[in-house]
Amino acid sequence: MPTRTFEAHVRQHLPRVAVIDLQGEINSFAEASLSAAYAEAEQHNPQAILLNFSQVEYINSTGIALIVTLLAKARKSHIRLLTCGLSEHYVEIFNITRLADFMSVYPDESTALAARAQEAEA
Helix, strand or coil: CCCCCEEEEEEEECCCEEEEEEEEEECHHHHHHHHHHHHHHHCCCCCEEEEEEEEEEEECHHHHHHHHHHHHHHHHCCCEEEEECCCHHHHHHHHHCCHHHCCEEECCHHHHHHHHHHHHHC
């Protein structure tokens, strides 16, 4: 069975917002890449980090735990963690696990960034 890979790429968008584009499967093999991408995003002192799940194929329970770890880091640093691009299935999982209570879930990147820009103006 071929090993599915995971990649995470960081880019800056809007003042004080970092976007982490996630691709592949989020499982135990994703931990190092996900942590490194989060650390890179955090170096720019963002007010918010957007996790873009639009290219994510699968998230297992370990992957959910990794996301919870990122949420804990973000909350400790007073950084808003946002998500976009989750499939309907994973939106439901985020609601069931109550992750959606602690991070805003948006259908796509443009909606998430527009909402963040409005928050920043308020």
